[in-house]
Amino acid sequence: MPGKNGETFDNLMQSLMEAKAHREGRIELPTTRVGIEVPDVRAIRKRLKLSQERFAGLFGFSLSTVRAWEKGTRQPDVSTRHYLRVIDRNPQAVIEALR
DSSP, rough: OOTTTHHHHHHHHHHHHHHHHHTSSOOOOOOOOOOOOOOOOHHHHHHHOOOHEEEEHHTTTHHHHHHHHHTTOOOOOHHHHHHHHHHHHHHHHHHHOOO
């Protein structure tokens, strides 16, 4: 396959040049966000009829973290988003598993 290595090198060099130009603010690169949607912690907590303190204590979060999520100053990481989805869908199973 003649030329394939040269083509790969050219593609890599083009990518590096684009990354450098982006870093320097000369070009804007398209982005795609992939991941699980950020759950509405306040809505989950309200649906469960729990105070912030009780929600945090019951599911192992710090109170300051729950408050930050609800204010929008922080977002749960991907693993925590999954955990919050399970809490939302089957809170009793989570409570029983944590006992």
